[in-house]
Amino acid sequence: MLRTAVIGAGYLGKFHAQKYARLASSHLVGVADINETCGQQVASSCNTHYFSNYRDLIGQVDAVSVVVPTALHHAIASDFLKAGVHVLVEKPIASNVPQAEEMIKLARKQQLILQVGFLERYNAALRCVADKVNQPRFIESHRLASFKPRSLDINVIMDLMIHDLDIILNMVDSPDTGYCGQWQCSLVRHH
Known part of the structure; x- marks a missing residue:
């Protein structure tokens, strides 16, 4: 079973937490957010623990979703990658190209998965027509x-x-x- 956590309990973070909580292959260890009210609410609704500091989850998880403002993606994702944790980070991957490249290099060095959350890739309507589109002009x-x-x-x-x-x-x-x-x-x- 994969030990998971969500960093950021805002609009999208709560959906990540709900999905991890429902997956049979996931144990949602916790939800971290600097907003205690928001974090507690999402953690409670997903029957897990609230963490005020995301660093407290390092050593307790195998994979995390980083769902915080873009300016924080690089720092938070890098902390987890350095600790050997797989990371799904919401798009965009980082605030700038050098940060993104550094994160990719770190994930490769650590042999970890660094996935960017492009939700629209899995839109049912798009998946339905994907094989019907060829050579559009x-x-x-x-x-x-x-x-x-x-x-x-x-x-x-x-x-x-x-x-x-x-x-x-x-x-x-x-x-x-x-x-x-x-x-x-x-x-x-x-x-």
């Missing part, structure tokens, strides 16, 4: 939703458009390089 993407203030620490490209880029790269059999805001992105397909 034009792709247009629209994301329509009301404003949510939870992602103000990153730009709209890294918050939302990154999903569309990921979907396109996974559906279209073609290498691509694009310019994403301040980032020069080498976009590659992942299987």
Whole structure:
């Protein structure tokens, strides 16, 4: 059984905790959040323990989800990777390319899984049409939703458009390089 934890008990963190709590192959050791009320609430609803400091989970877990503001991804994920813990980090992986590359290098060195949470990859509608799309000539993407203030620490490209880029790269059999805001992105397909 995999000992798991969730760092960050906000909007998305609670969903990660719920999934780990329901998996037969997972024992949800705890939920960590600096907001005690939020952390306690999610931990209680998932029948697990609350931790005010994520570092207290090091040595107690095999895998974690890092679901905190992007500015904290690098530091928190790196602490767990250095401790030999597999990490699923919400997108974007980090605040900048050098941080992302450092995390990837650390995961490889430690022979650990570092997974970025691209939830839209598993959207049932997309999975249904994925094998029907071949050699598209034009792709247009629209994301329509009301404003949510939870992602103000990153730009709209890294918050939302990154999903569309990921979907396109996974559906279209073609290498691509694009310019994403301040980032020069080498976009590659992942299987």
